[in-house]
Amino acid sequence: MGNALKALLAERHIYGYSDFLAEYKRRANELDLPRGALPPTRSQYYRWISGQVRTLPRGDHCAVLERMFPGWTAEGLFSNQNHQDNSLYNPKADGGVLSSITPAIEPAILEGLWVTGYLLGGTRQRHVDLSTITATGTGIKSRNYPPRPRVEGDGFGHETETSAKLFGRNIMGHFRNTNDRYFYGSLHLSVLPGENILDGYYTGFTNDTHVVAEPWRWIRIEQVSVAGVDLSLVVLGEPGAVYDAIVKHPQLGGPIALREIIETS
Known part of the structure; x- marks a missing residue:
């Protein structure tokens, strides 16, 4: 089981916590986050991509994730694959086989x-x-x-x-x-x-x-x-x-x- 976040990370060949953390910190530095805002822990990361998240992470985490994936909301990233917009997992839904590949930069x-x-x-x-x-x-x-x-x-x-x-x-x-x-x-x-x-x-x-x-x-x-x-x-x-x-x-x-x-x- 997984969610859109896991699928999008896989498209960028980010599979482990250390790679995720490096990208997370890079994007966090682009935002004006509150002092003391810490990145997710290893256990939080694996819980996020497991599809077992029942409530959204705190605001600063959501802001960084949305920065990492332009065009996506935190709600969409944590939605179960089975409930995602068909355009992510069925590229032909909007006519493009590359439609599931999101920009890695803005x-x-x-x-x-x-x-x-x-x-x-x-x-x-x-x-x-x-x-x-x-x-x-x-x-x-x-x-x-x-x-x-x-x-x-x-x-x-x-x-x-x-x-x-x-x-x-x-x-x-x-x-x-x-x-x-x-x-x-x-x-x-x-x-x-x-x-x-x-x-x-x-x-x-x-x-x-x-x-x-x-x-x-x-x-x-x-x-x-x-x-x-x-x-x-x-x-x-x-x-x-x-x-x-x-x-x-x-x-x-x-x-x-x-x-x-x-x-x-």
Whole structure:
């Protein structure tokens, strides 16, 4: 027997008390909890996931659990599996086989300006842009203009919009060009630890019978470096140099300053 809490923890490969405690403390630090609010004991944890809880834990425990699982209430987390919304245990109920996989981070954490780089399918030209991410409930959307994107050898690149959802720490969704309305495809990006780098691939096509897949990497732009900047007046640096800076950025590196990837007078 179990409950939604146990199932959701299993999806994140959290099976023991020590792993749970580490994640609990991390989320608790994000909240303004009362002084002296202690995490659950080992016995409390195993009672929670056993499905034997008759009354909800105290308020601070509920607040942290709801922080751990965005979109879930404490009541839902402690409900018996047999009484859960069908969308958790029957993914087809809402049309998606991934519907039971909840975001491991809040989409709002990813909001802001990012520099991104990918290779064009077929020609392998380096394409770079500055994309602004906005949170949308269980996912994100983005737009990569202004400023105008740039591509190696061709001047201006693709103006693109994306929409995607978060499944665990994976961003999965779609993109479409707005300056030609022809090219579109899918994207799958992993949110690396620190939430400053998105690393993955996009899939598109060179014609209606040939699918391509190329790497796509995003690096967060240091927020303070954007303050007071009119992006419509910004010109991205030489595409090859900007792309190389993106792919060479350390896996666990922090944000980069805007001035490092734009032309300056």
